[in-house]
Amino acid sequence: MTQPAIRPKSPVAAHPITSAAIAILVVATIFFTVYVPIYARLTPKVGDFPFFYFYLLIFMPITSLVLWIVVQLQKRLGTPVGNEEQS
Amino acid sequence: MSNVNTTTFTIVVALFVIVTGAGFAAARWRRATDMMQLDEWGLGGRSFGTFITWFLLGGDLYTAYTFIAVPALVFGSGSIGFYAVSYTIMVFPIVLIFLPRLWSVSRVHGYVTPADFIRGRYGSRGLALAAAFTGILALMPYIALQLVGIKAVITVMGVNSSSTNTYLKDLPLFIAFLVLAIFTYVSGLRAPALIAFIKDSLIYLFVIVAVFYIPTRLGGWSHIFGTAQTHFNSISPTTHKPIGTYVPTSHAIGSTQLDFASLALGSAVALFLYPHAITGTLAAKRRSVVKRNMIYLPLYSVLLALIALFGYMAVADPVTAANVKKAGNAQLAVPYLFQHMFPSWFTGIAFAGIIIGALVPAAIMSIAAANLFTRNIFKEFFKQDATPRLQTQMSQWASLVVKLGALLFAVELPQTFSINLQLLGGVWILQLAPMLIGGLFTRWFHRWALLTGWFTGMIYGTICAYNVKNATALHWAASSDIVFGHTIYIGLTAVILNLVVAVVLTLVLKAVRVPEGADETLPHQYTADPEEAPAPVPATV
Numbered sequence: 223m224t225q226p227a228i229r230p231k232s233p234v235a236a237h238p239i240t241s242a243a244i245a246i247l248v249v250a251t252i253f254f255t256v257y258v259p260i261y262a263r264l265t266p267k268v269g270d271f272p273f274f275y276f277y278l279l280i281f282m283p284i285t286s287l288v289l290w291i292v293v294q295l296q297k298r299l300g301t302p303v304g305n306e307e308q309s
Numbered sequence: 310m311s312n313v314n315t316t317t318f319t320i321v322v323a324l325f326v327i328v329t330g331a332g333f334a335a336a337r338w339r340r341a342t343d344m345m346q347l348d349e350w351g352l353g354g355r356s357f358g359t360f361i362t363w364f365l366l367g368g369d370l371y372t373a374y375t376f377i378a379v380p381a382l383v384f385g386s387g388s389i390g391f392y393a394v395s396y397t398i399m400v401f402p403i404v405l406i407f408l409p410r411l412w413s414v415s416r417v418h419g420y421v422t423p424a425d426f427i428r429g430r431y432g433s434r435g436l437a438l439a440a441a442f443t444g445i446l447a448l449m450p451y452i453a454l455q456l457v458g459i460k461a462v463i464t465v466m467g468v469n470s471s472s473t474n475t476y477l478k479d480l481p482l483f484i485a486f487l488v489l490a491i492f493t494y495v496s497g498l499r500a501p502a503l504i505a506f507i508k509d510s511l512i513y514l515f516v517i518v519a520v521f522y523i524p525t526r527l528g529g530w531s532h533i534f535g536t537a538q539t540h541f542n543s544i545s546p547t548t549h550k551p552i553g554t555y556v557p558t559s560h561a562i563g564s565t566q567l568d569f570a571s572l573a574l575g576s577a578v579a580l581f582l583y584p585h586a587i588t589g590t591l592a593a594k595r596r597s598v599v600k601r602n603m604i605y606l607p608l609y610s611v612l613l614a615l616i617a618l619f620g621y622m623a624v625a626d627p628v629t630a631a632n633v634k635k636a637g638n639a640q641l642a643v644p645y646l647f648q649h650m651f652p653s654w655f656t657g658i659a660f661a662g663i664i665i666g667a668l669v670p671a672a673i674m675s676i677a678a679a680n681l682f683t684r685n686i687f688k689e690f691f692k693q694d695a696t697p698r699l700q701t702q703m704s705q706w707a708s709l710v711v712k713l714g715a716l717l718f719a720v721e722l723p724q725t726f727s728i729n730l731q732l733l734g735g736v737w738i739l740q741l742a743p744m745l746i747g748g749l750f751t752r753w754f755h756r757w758a759l760l761t762g763w764f765t766g767m768i769y770g771t772i773c774a775y776n777v778k779n780a781t782a783l784h785w786a787a788s789s790d791i792v793f794g795h796t797i798y799i800g801l802t803a804v805i806l807n808l809v810v811a812v813v814l815t816l817v818l819k820a821v822r823v824p825e826g827a828d829e830t831l832p833h834q835y836t837a838d839p840e841e842a843p844a845p846v847p848a849t850v
Contacts, residue, residue, distance in 0.1 A: 248402045248405065248406065251399070251402040252399050252402050252403060255395050255398045255399040255573065256399060256570050256573065256574050257570070258395075258557050258566040258567075258569050258570045259566060262388075262556050262557040262558075262566055262569075263556060264555075264556060269530070270529060270530035270531040270534060271530065271534070272534060272555075272556065274388065274391075274556040274557075275391075275534075275614075275618070278391060278394045278395060278398070278614055279611065279614050281398050282398055282607045282608070282610045282611050282614070283607070283611075285398050285401060285402065285607045285610075286604055286605065286607045286608065288402075289401060289402060289405060289603055289604045289607075290604045292402075292405065293405075293600050293601070293603075293604060296600075
């Protein structure tokens with residue numbers, strides 16, 4: 223996808239590390255649910271739950287936490303900005 | 310099942326009456342000075358904070374049909390049903406990328422529907438019409454399926470089951486829908502927003518109780534999972550293959566992993582292309598409200614995961630499994646499970662939760678469809694100078710027509726037809742991704758290229774879905790198809806084809822300099838966060 227028109231002083235360009243962190247966190251969260259072979263397995267069991275089911279359950283609070291961090295990081299970018307750096 | 314349990318029935322009716330009262334009272338809740346603005350009726354005045362939006366979107370996205378259909382799929386096929394869980398996890402990081410931008414630009418320009426945005430971005434009435442048409446087409450069967458959810462509960466309750474007259478048999482359904490139609494007409498989006506509080510409290514209550522209580526009756530989780538594993542690994546006498554999968558299988562034994570992942574990814578991208586999800590989003594007060602909801606909404610996914618596990622509980626409970634088999638309808642798995650496991654008063658609470666859980670999304674969906682009709686068909690093509698008052702009245706009536714259509718769907722057509730259409734609805738709505746999500750980031754795509762891509766995706770997706778067959782059905786057997794030897798979600802292949810067509814044609818159309826249309830949006834408007842709602846849109850935008 224082509225880059226959208228960026229204003230002269232882009233907050234993404236001004237905070238490269240924060241922007242990269244946001245991109246990595248968002249992409250990782252998506253990857254670890256899309257890439258099924260990571261969790262399509264029976265073991266190790268956690269309690270009575272096979273790994274597949276436990277993983278899906280535990281990944282939700284993790285997603286919440288990661289997205290919370292992402293939103294906090296976005297605030298550090300200064301102006302409210304979308305995540306165009308991920309595309 | 311001819312005798313109705315009085316306790317269950319009384320509790321369901323009592324809770325339904327409370328909800329009806331709330332639906333009408335909602336008209337006075339957070340009242341605006343002028344209710345005859347489409348922003349007021351159709352978007353609750355764009356005034357909802359984080360808390361209300363959370364309940365509204367939760368009530369909107371996690372529908373009663375989901376609560377019936379996901380465990381039904383798990384009951385029938387095992388782990389593939391958990392794609393819904395995976396999808397409701399990944400949807401939030403995906404949506405965080407583009408939804409705040411859609412909120413901002415809609416807020417600045419006063420867009421009420423996603424097609425309004427398409428119209429403004431590409432200066433194309435035709436493309437906006439395509440988006441509105443797709444939205445309405447996808448929403449109708451979805452509303453009808455909410456009725457199927459209500460029907461499943463009513464069937465298990467045994468109301469009117471002895472009657473042979475279709476209309477008498479569906480009387481409770483008619484009453485429920487009449488009430489829904491009237492309070493939506495009167496209160497607009499405020500009604501489902503208020504009722505969502507009741508709905509979600511009931512559902513959280515019964516799911517949490519069920520998750521802790523039912524395993525104690527069925528010999529613990531280890532027994533539930535053990536039974537499910539044995540059941541789904543056993544060989545079906547008709548197809549000579551395993552009945553289902555206990556975890557998504559890898560290549561060696563016939564892959565269901567790609568199917569699982571593509572279904573999840575496709576559904577996740579599609580979810581916030583649905584007009585009713587966008588309606589719920591645009592009702593938010595500030596940009597930060599949208600973002601915060603992406604953080605808190607995964608809590609609902611926990612609920613969905615637990616609900617999906619009810620499918621395994623139904624497998625592990627011999628009485629429920631036998632009942633479902635006798636009825637020949639997997640959709641009844643959860644209602645039968647509750648009826649068998651819970652005392653009748655608590656069954657009443659659970660059933661009421663499911664029925665009310667159908668009313669909330671049905672109301673929002675009908676409002677979303679009505680807004681699409683009013684803004685992007687009626688105003689655009691029939692009455693350009695429609696006043697805000699006329700638009701609101703038009704939407705109110707359109708919401709009634711939409712619901713009536715859905716009611717006819719649910720009563721007249723076989724249930725499988727609605728389910729097939731809803732699966733198709735997901736494929737169709739996904740075809741809006743290039744123009745909507747693409748348009749939020751770039752104006753590179755040419756409007757006619759997007760239109761052609763959309764058309765290609767719609768046709769390809771529909772034909773593919775039609776041609777899928779299995780042991781029991783000749784057509785519409787599933788929403789996945791085999792492409793290059795891999796089973797993959799049709800919606801995803803269709804949208805990839807859509808995107809390829811759009812890219813190639815854009816290059817061609819740009820080369821021959823076909824006019825691109827005016828873009829009324831500016832880059833900074835996609836990140837704007839205005840405190841005040843936009844002034845009512847003048848009649849001649």
